[in-house]
Amino acid sequence: MTLPRTLLRIVSALGLAALLAGCNLLVLSPPGDIAAQQGNLIIVSTVLMLIVIVPVIFLTFWFAWRYRASNRKAKYTPDWDHSTQLELVIWGVPLLIIIALGAVTWISTHLLDPYRPLDRIDANRPVPAEMEPLEIQVVALDWKWLFIYPEYGVASLNEAAAPIDRPIKFSITSSSVMNAFYVPALAGMIYGMPGMQTTLHAVMNKPGDYEGFSANYSGAGFSHMRFRFHGLEEGDFDNWVAQAREEGTSLGRTEYLELEKPSQREAARHFASVDSSLFDAIVNRCVDIDRLCMDQIMALDAAGGLGLRGLDALALPSQGDARSGPYITAGVCTVETVAPLLSSVVGGLQAP
Template structure:
């Protein structure tokens, strides 16, 4: 309910419109229920008792017509909104989108900036007013990427790529999280989205390139190990094609590896219940 981007602002408007439309039925029904109970109370001698009454065309029109109109109106809002807010649909902007590749790990988020050749963990830095085009996957069990104030929720699945576009229209720090339970470290699988001015973003890029360590095959293998509550870290040099290699690796996993991953998730759920 506190949007800071065009997508979430549109989602809030759809929610508010839907609530108002449904209140057009809920409020009169509640009022009519109380009125009928009051009018047909035992002490009201003016209430007319009609035991033989069976049908009224006017009542039937009201009972079926108004709800049908409301359903069609809500359906139209949902239909139009679902197409306009398609996660894979690029946002209308004159600025070139910033490409970011997102990988869900146990239990952290890896953000790769392919055009800049760097990466960060559990921190996504974006320029204000510039669209961000996200390609999302998972290197482990299914997960869910969610930044409530900037973008809708979308799933991250191993061997697959989902798309999401978002834009921050003001400076600030916005919390992102995983909305899909994925094991013991799920509760700490959070990250910050820092929306900064373009000059500050360019400065951050330069500082990461100068001070960040390299994310090669060995570095990724170390990073991919399950670890909860990971603090943000940056990588100034990322191996070319890392995101595609992650997708290819998870696609060609053996059935035994996939079964182990599923069992680990099931075991975590069982432990939580115990």
């Protein structure tokens, strides 16, 4: 004996509802304060729009039922074409909603600016005046994530950690193509671009193991370009740093040039020590010491360049070298003479 079709539909709907009840809507209820404020924006915007959508849907069905062909009791007014009251509702309510959405957008754009340092840990606690943010330097590689902790002198690959209730300042860049750094539990996505540095301020308020990934397609290994973000108690974070110092290897320029080669599904690992100038060299595209840094090139250009001989510095890389120029050649100057030359250029630019 088969169940009636209506009963089958009810049972199917209840089963679907039971499955959805187990879903964790992380974007709408995240443990990080910045992500929580952004989730509230989604809810506020949705509710404001539903003020129009719900009545319109209801009235659509009501009019279809009220004025159906078989309803002979419905009032028939073929000459009706205007109602001042209805016009006020039709134009006034959407206008008020647009004003409200505009106000919310303007305020949140400033309060949730990713470059703006945090002034609160959560809704009930401001950031103490003596608390300094934890700086994490993020590099998007092909196809993996490198995290450098300059305060502690350690780094990690495809794994990040931070103490809860301490503001975090992410400095983000990329080694080759544009990527988007995104930890849904922490804050919104921020782009990382080669030769540029972007900033994100955030805070994690609950311990846990959260997922992070790239939200911008960047090639063959994009699907597996993921990492784990650990929100830890202060003591557990200190243990994480100590473990990195004990188990990790060193990360200098040579090791980084090997690390930045494209690879997929890299296991998480730590680096016990990091070259303090590495992140700045990555941003300025000069980890290879045979290349001029972008800021050095801009300083030379601002001083008028090197004349015709300066064209030698734009020589193409040697055959088989995948890295692109510009390179500085011995025809212009040697590596040993770059620093004094730039010092004199910068000094001339700063002179009144």
